[in-house]
Amino acid sequence: MATIQVRGLVKRFGAVTAVDGLSFNVQPGTVTGFLGPNGAGKTTTLRMLLGLVAPSAGTAEIDGRAYRDLPEPLHAVGAVLEAASFYPGRTARAHLRIQALAAEADPSRVDDVLELVGLADAGDRRIGGFSLGMRQRLGLATAVIADPEVLILDEPANGLDPEGVRWLRGLLRGFAAEGGTVLVSSHLLAEVAQTVDAVVIIDHGRLVAQGPVAELTASGAGLEDVFFQLTQEASR
Amino acid sequence: MTALAIPVAPSSPRHLRFTRLVRVEMLKLASTRMTYGLLATSLGLTVFWNALESSQAGKANGPAPLNTYSGLRTIVTGGVWGLILAAVLGVIISSGEFRHQTATATYLGAPHRGRVLAAKTIAGAAGGAVFGLGGYAVACAVGLSFTAAHGYRIAIGGGAFFDWGAGHLVGGALLCAIGVVVGSLVRSQFAAVIGVFVWSIILESLVGSLFKPVRPYLPYTAATTLAGTPLGGSSFGPGRGVTSGVPLPFAAATALLVAITLVGALIAARTTVRRDIT
Numbered sequence: 001m002a003t004i005q006v007r008g009l010v011k012r013f014g015a016v017t018a019v020d021g022l023s024f025n026v027q028p029g030t031v032t033g034f035l036g037p038n039g040a041g042k043t044t045t046l047r048m049l050l051g052l053v054a055p056s057a058g059t060a061e062i063d064g065r066a067y068r069d070l071p072e073p074l075h076a077v078g079a080v081l082e083a084a085s086f087y088p089g090r091t092a093r094a095h096l097r098i099q100a101l102a103a104e105a106d107p108s109r110v111d112d113v114l115e116l117v118g119l120a121d122a123g124d125r126r127i128g129g130f131s132l133g134m135r136q137r138l139g140l141a142t143a144v145i146a147d148p149e150v151l152i153l154d155e156p157a158n159g160l161d162p163e164g165v166r167w168l169r170g171l172l173r174g175f176a177a178e179g180g181t182v183l184v185s186s187h188l189l190a191e192v193a194q195t196v197d198a199v200v201i202i203d204h205g206r207l208v209a210q211g212p213v214a215e216l217t218a219s220g221a222g223l224e225d226v227f228f229q230l231t232q233e234a235s236r
Numbered sequence: 237m238t239a240l241a242i243p244v245a246p247s248s249p250r251h252l253r254f255t256r257l258v259r260v261e262m263l264k265l266a267s268t269r270m271t272y273g274l275l276a277t278s279l280g281l282t283v284f285w286n287a288l289e290s291s292q293a294g295k296a297n298g299p300a301p302l303n304t305y306s307g308l309r310t311i312v313t314g315g316v317w318g319l320i321l322a323a324v325l326g327v328i329i330s331s332g333e334f335r336h337q338t339a340t341a342t343y344l345g346a347p348h349r350g351r352v353l354a355a356k357t358i359a360g361a362a363g364g365a366v367f368g369l370g371g372y373a374v375a376c377a378v379g380l381s382f383t384a385a386h387g388y389r390i391a392i393g394g395g396a397f398f399d400w401g402a403g404h405l406v407g408g409a410l411l412c413a414i415g416v417v418v419g420s421l422v423r424s425q426f427a428a429v430i431g432v433f434v435w436s437i438i439l440e441s442l443v444g445s446l447f448k449p450v451r452p453y454l455p456y457t458a459a460t461t462l463a464g465t466p467l468g469g470s471s472f473g474p475g476r477g478v479t480s481g482v483p484l485p486f487a488a489a490t491a492l493l494v495a496i497t498l499v500g501a502l503i504a505a506r507t508t509v510r511r512d513i514t
Binding site for chain 2: 044050067068085088094101102142
């Protein structure tokens, strides 16, 4: 199964350095939380990993290859980056048919993933009328349509109700249990603490800490306390 | 994840992956309401415009009578709205990805952006061909209906009808392809759509009437002459009816529009298409 490797990643937007020499690994069979305050560089890092933003320096690879060099990227990686990125006039089913064709996945997967994310009854509704939570579910359906080995998710719990958050947790845990690799950014620390095996914490584009949650919280402090302690130390 | 387990598709050869990419873009086009709205608008405008022109045929400020080659030609090759809106369709195909932030999903599925642009251009050309042919069919229907209503004989041979049909098909396809390129270079959909109308309706009419030797080489004019419209016949405002000059031959006009598409696509691929998707 695939490993995510980030080495010396740098991204500058003019005078602003959004990501500054970031390196970390994400192992298969784990759910890894990607944490940091707003503006820490999480989204930029994920977009570099997915080939959407060109790094100023360094490499971001999945299973030893840059995203653009993956022969069938949607079979390798499923990603959810923004809940609004759908054509509003298209139905959920039409959107997923397009994604299935793009991934050369079996068209029957469309109904499977609609069922999986709880949108089976909304498949023929236009996405423009979807709530934020429904869009997140559709984003997750899009991500898993080609049964990828890696999931990269940016704030996937945004807009989900408590039942949805619980469902998402089960989905991610199940995916990792089957050997999948999950990198999930979130600012919901309490939720992250229940879901992830390991964390990568960044601040100002730099790595602050990386490791299994059990190790970081070995002193008895909760993940939230550890997060604030580490990010405040990094800001000094 | 047992419920998700499916056989992983083997990696397709590169040319098959590109074919798939074109099919994806065609499916997007077919599942977008805007496509059908634009087509209906272009057909409606053609009916309205050509019915108006047909009703004025043979009158003081109207086209020649419908029982003449010139008069009937003016009407049946007057489906220029199909060509203009084909260019608008092209703009929407590419700039719509940024307007609706769907470029992220598109580039996740196909990270080689130059190939995405090429696939969009091909899919756009197919859509544009439908717009061109649709406009022509409606223009013919209107022109021939008025001709029949007057009891006139049809003054145009079948060969000319076929040639102009082919011209509408090629002109619509290539203007839509140019629109795709324009929408890739100018990501603001509003600005690009307005730009298409200003260029085709105002600028080309103005430049064409002021600098007549240049007129056949202007892209919208070249596309309309491909479709059989006489030089000046597709202009609006003061340029309308200024018919001096010789239009480019079919092959030359086609080559010109293909060249514009390729040069524009090359510029887009090396500039705007490479930009970060943030």
